[in-house]
Amino acid sequence: MTEPATVHDPSDYRPTPGYHDEVYLPDGSPRDYARPMAEELERMGPEQLAAAGRRRDAIFMQQGITFDATGEDGPVKDRPFPLDLVPRIMPGEEWTHIKRGLAQRIRALNHFVDDVYHGREIVHAGIVPWNLIVSRSHFARAVHGIRPPGGVYTHVAGCDLVRDEEGWKVLEDNVRTPSGISYVLENRVAMTRLVPSLFQSYRVRPVDHYPQLLLAALRAVAPSTDDEATVVVWTPGPLNSAYFEHAFLARQMGVELVEASDLVVRDDVLYMRTTSGLRRVHSVYRRLDDDYVDPLEFRPESLLGVPGLVRAYRAGTVAVANAFGTGVADDKAIYHYVPEMVKFYLGEEPILDNVKTYLLSDPEQLEYVLPRLDQLVIKPTSESGGKGVFIGPSTPADELEALAEVLKVEPQKWIAQEVVKLSTVPTSDLDGTVAARHVDLRPFAVFGETIKIVPGGLTRVAMREGSMIVNSSQGGGSKDTWVLEDGEDSDRAEPPDVVRQELPALPDMRYGGWSDQEQQQQQTSTERGRAHACPHRA
Template sequence: MDALELAQPPFANYQLNGAFDEMFDADGTPRPSYRALMQRLRELTPSELSSRQRTAEVSFLNQGITFTVYGDSSGTERIFPYDLLPRIITGSEWATIERGLSQRITALNHFLYDIYHEAKILNDRIVPHDLVFSCQHYRREMRGVNVPRNTYVAVTGTDLVRLPDGSFAVLEDNLRVPSGVSYMLTNRQVMKRAFPRLFANYGVRPIDHYGQSLLATLRALAPTSRPEPTIVLLTPGVFNSAYFEHTFLARQMGIELVEGRDLIVHDNVVYMRTTAGLRRVDVIYRRVDDDFLDPLAFRADSILGVSGLFNAYRAGNVALANAIGTGVADDKAIYAYVPRMIRYYLDEDPILQNVETYLLDDEQQRAHVLDRLDQLVVKAVGESGGYGMLIGPQSTATEREAFRERIRANPRNYIAQPTLSLSRAPCFIDGSIEPRHVDLRPYILFSQQATIVPGGLTRVALRRGSLVVNSSQGGGSKDTWVLFE
């Protein structure tokens, strides 16, 4: 193997740039973990690769592994674009990620407990009071409420990016209702069918036990008086874009998939309506946002929720995963303080770094950012899914002006970060292999301690040059292999 291979098909269009390349080192030599894959790819003709890609896509469509596109009246269901080539992470890289994420989620759970109880971290002036209390996802109703096992965030999907020096950094903590884990699991199934031989000898760590681990995590939250708890998954319903995932997870765990209208609260106890009468519910893995959970406590116009659920929760008769009010800790401005939380609660240095973040309600930082809007990325603090974002280098003067106005009007609502050069991985595009930007979302389960299935969802910005990996913005995904070695 040598650098010359880079110039040959199917890699003829593969050009390296300043970004970290997952497959090749700076002088174009394939990294050891990718060598066998490279070998296999060179044995296959582009038409063989294309036919495997098509087989994979048909398989997603037939299995109904689709998401609903909002704002499309024909009710179109689309498959989440899938790239055939795996993204490979070595055992030692994974060890760092695993330790770093465990540390981070432990600190974030401490933080959530703290701000809804004594608020020591605020009183010690590590995190500013007003930043927490001005957060739109802060729930005053949760003050003093004791949640089961003090576990606020049972399920997380943290977004990691790889920087040009090859180190992983945290881009976002998704502590509310992170989605995408079903794609991690189904990508693997499809990949096994597309490349069975390659797979067999690669030393890829399995991820199939995610469903069981999630069930164990949820079971650990049940009230102690209920030794055989009934656990359900609460979905907003069939029109939600992640509905496939909800059905998938319910089936993997063997639990009931319920909608708000299937549940009823009586004397602060939650029941579901079954053909044999009412049946008590002990743990709810909810995929419904805080705002819509209980029309009596939160948004009164919600038809997705269950009246009285919050009181049942406060009375300790039902557990929710995740707890209510966790969104405060994934506010993009609070994010900037996570390294300080890790030092404060755990007295450790953070293993995974944050991306440098400018807080725009600080006058000095705001002035700095407003001068450099064309170089920075600006994000709304409470948004997700790639919405409410300005990517400076790819923006027009009008867009920048609009953001300048919005920032001035409500500085607390925005943060800015340098435009990151996300790492790039090989993707099969129109018959040849080209590099595209990727990120990584591992899924962390937490009850007393963190469990992370070795893998995650690698999201790909399939448009050439694009840095946005969200499915709503033309992103796709690929299978993620974590190796034993």
């Protein structure tokens, strides 16, 4: 565990030895681009920071923006959403590098998904083993041979990035149902209200056009129609931890939020039930996993799905984002091969590299990893949100011994990664003190006619001293991510004919984790007759 410096006066801040600090140099002086923020934090002092934190908590509690987490003494219910008031600042040229690397990676992943369900060229070339692909839990045989409109599968992507002393690396790819963009948008609004003085010295690129980018992408891939395409956001229901985000995006885009009971397929066409009759749906932004979307093709017991939806999708009468079967590309074992995908499909060298990863299905790599479990991070290949992860240096020896036995029996279900020395940024505590805390970054990309990436993304921060666990369910928090203007306008472009709607406060709505895989819980509730409680759409 690291021991970051904690100070009462931001001017006394010192970086954690051995880790890259994004704001301060090793001698304690601020980096040039961060100097205005450092000076403003010094001017504010811990008293003003603590007061702003109390205002934040009161506002979030009043609006129902609360969170369940696991604390040192067990589960913590309904705590205010953990937004740190010290932003993460990124120079424009650094963001340009990240943006180029992400766009390259998303194109390669999109090619891979298309290849998996069609020509399998990367398999024939001997790069990715076919038996590895078909053994992935999110490989979908039901969509073999289906090519979505425009050949786009990865409409929304949220890749997790980390920075160390060597630079930026990709930790995970999330192209199934990535969540967290609502935090990005709400964080920016909250920061402008709570600490407006921090904005005065910077020109920060906006993020509030994301819903417009998403709506434009959903319309771009919709089947042709004489009228404007009807777009919906499909949620598994209010028990899902990301339900706030589902409702948020639907309202921001000005489209309907629907559940399975609101949808029906007739003659291979998807319709939405309304008080005036059936209305055709052209494009669906779905926020539930493949397993639950259609009981005729996936889990037959699913009450969250729409019978016949895959058939309509195959007929080309409806677009679905992200495309069915896309989850095969964000499996952690497949992640190992993404740099080779970039070379194979694009003929380019990867701009962003992977964290060093070991495939435990390979006997030689397993043999290397087993005696080094206390030096590595061990992850299950099909989980998300930090579930089932073992961080070797902080895991008790008896647990590592038990893990070793599991790995010997089912090595194909696990990977190992080198421990990344996550970069640090100044972070405020409840009393306004400032300390170095470790962070990662999840930028969000939208792929319609082109790939658009919202400046910055969701910075997740390990709020506990010395911890590198940034997952919200384990006590992590978030930061507003500021990408500074440098004259480039591509991030600011907004598609035409899209009207952003203001979102009223949603009372009694709790934030859950950044993983939105609670379909099974919603399924259980639905079996009790709650799925059809949602009124028909007007």
